[in-house]
Amino acid sequence: MTTHNKKRVPLAGPALALAVMAAPALAATEAGEELIRNNCLACHSDTGNSETPFSRISEQRKTPEGWLMTINRMQELRGAQISTEDKRALVQYLADHQGLAPSEAEPYRYLLEQDTNLVESGVDEGLGQMCARCHSAARFSLQRRTEDEWKRLVGFHMGQFPTIELHSLARDRAWYDIAQNQTAVELGNKFPLITPEWNSWKAAPKADLTGRWRVLGYVPGKGEFTAWMDASKSETGYQLSLEGQYSDGSALSGKGSARVYTGYEWRAAIEIDGVKMRQVMAADAEGSVMDGRMFNTEAREIGGELMAVRDQGQPAVVAVLPAHLKLGESAELTIVGQNLDGDVSLGDGVEIEKVIARDGDSIRVLAKASGAAGARTVSVGDASKDQALAVYDSLARVEVTPANALSRIGGNGGEMAKVRTVYRAVGYAAGADGQPGTDDDLRLGYMPATWSIAPADEVAAHDKDEKYAGAIDASGIFTPGDAGPNPERKMSANNVGRLTVVGSVSDGGNDVTGEGSLLVAPQDFVRRVLD
Incomplete structure (x- = not known):
């Protein structure tokens, strides 16, 4: 893994190195556990077990949104008195220490990104009938629990929703017996508390996401946009500024803030041209690329794909807009990137008829394609991107x-x-x-x-x-x-x-x-x- 914006400091020896590395994590753990003791132990208990110190709480792993829903439920249904400041700190601590590894969350990111207009596929038939008849399969797939804790969740459903056995797909079977003795066991096997993926991610170094990011996105009604986003450290995460333009040339700008949970879960609130938006993205292990979605805070359905590539000082081709070119026709294309320098190539058989505008961030050209249809590699100097441009003969x-x-x-x-x-x-x-x-x-x-x-x-x-x-x-x-x-x-x-x-x-x-x-x-x- 590459590191960013860090200086190497000579250390006296291995023992001192271990102490310096462990101190921040130890302090964060102690502060987080104190938050739980102050806010949660009226109902939960301190088990005395260092592995699972708090009853129920320590036997689960969830996304930031999952922990937020849990705390909200404790407040509204159980009368928990938690300040806004403590609530934010609890979500941060629990997501950082009892979250999901990137590979565990990746198949279900559509739910985190609030992109819910799709029909789920590949759901186990039994889990679909027992669980996904009331909520999405992603809801329980984004949780990890011990088998006993999955069984307690069945008990919660019976206590909180006593008519659950009378619903469709429940009243035709011994729902509680199946849920307790079969479904909970299957969930415990499929989504266990301890996994190799989580153990590996916990031990992995986490990237600092400060810096300058090349951003590509889509805002419904406005269109595609390209921008630069600057992320600087703040007390709780990152301060953001965004400057760019839409594909029609109109400008956009915005400011906001972001938090990062579990070392990779990017959550930002940003106001763009007076409209409050949210960003939900996942960063890669190196902290060089983030992918996800940005949507309107007041109307989550109004949103689109979002990608950010960190400027690491090296030339990079990020995308070509539009990403297609018809054989025999001339069309304008824009190569979007960073630190672009050198000769431009749009791949075999694609002629650059004219360079319309060029700087280090983008290159706008008039191009014409010949030869065979297919995907082309686009390069500028030493930077290239495979399959960045699709050359085609006809729309099928x-x-x-x-x-x-x-x-x-x-x-x-x-x-x-x-x-x-x-x-x-x-x-x-x-x-x-x-x-x-x-x-x-x-x-x-x-x-x-x-x-x-x-x-x-x-x-x-x-x-x-x-x-x-x-x-x-x-x-x-x-x-x-x-x-x-x-x-x-x-x-x-x-x-x-x-x-x-x-x-x-x-x-x-x-x-x-x-x-x-x-x-x-x-x-x-x-x-x-x-x-």
Whole structure:
């Protein structure tokens, strides 16, 4: 692992070195345990066991969001009196000392990033019926517990939700016996408290994430952007400043703060041009790249992908925008990077007809491709990025994302706002086999699309769902209809509906379309906001 912004200090000997290295961790542990004693031992107990010092608490590992939900539940249902300052410190301590390793959290990052418009796949059938019928599979997959603690969780569900055995997929079986004697055991085996991944991550050095970061992202309604983000140390984490521009050339700027949990979980609150946003990203082990999502604080569905690459003083090609170029056509491309210097190459058969603008951060060119279709390596001097540009002959298919989405009516004088949905179109060219829809399709990246909605089926057409359930704008943002009864609909029904979202991409005079499924539903009256 490389280290950043650190000076090597001569030490007197191995014993002194160990003491210097261990002191901060020991102090943090003592401070964290004192926080638990001061805030939690009215109900929990000190076990006297150094491995699991606190009953229940020490037998679990969770994400920062998981620990926050636990503390909120203790406050609201158990009357725990915890100050805001102690609450933040507790989440920090518990996530740092009883969190998840990067490899443990990685398959379920969509939940952490609040990107929940997807259908989970690969869920064990038994766990799906016993657990994921009420909440996402990611919810329990982002926890680690001892087998006894999983069994206690079953007991909690019975005590807190006594009608659980009467629900669908529960009343047709001996739910409690299965949950206690089979499901909890399976969860204990699948998601145990102690794992090699966690032991390895605990022992690994953690990167300092201060510095200058090249950021690429997407804001619905605004478009893709590139920016520089500066992260400097603060008392609780990092202070942030962001300066950049959208793809249409308009400027963006912002300031905020960030915390890092478990050595890699980046959580930032940042205000960009007056809009409060949140960043949820995971840093790699070296602290050189972070990936995740940024979304509107007040409307988590309004967000997009986010990537940050640290400026380490070396030339780097980060991306090419757009990431596709059609054979035989001239188009403008922008190479985004840092410390760019030297000759530019867009790969075999791609001619740079003109350099429009150039500096150390980006290079804008007019390019034309010939030769064979396929992915190209883009390089500037000694810096390069594999498969950064897709050269294609024709657009074969369009994938609308999300493929399955849920939107919710709202507003109209009510307290619950509308829940919108953001759509984007991803283009693909046929691979070597010439058949679109196979594994070797060439991904072209996001492409501009024309958006429309249609009824999902005959019933939806009869009920005119496309008229009442909402509308989609030119940037792909669907806004559902108003809450409450609608006198124009049969029996004054509300504005729910089933729709098909159609994205149409123009390619050389041909329009290629893709479709997504959208359910416009009533308000989520049980949704909790756990800030």
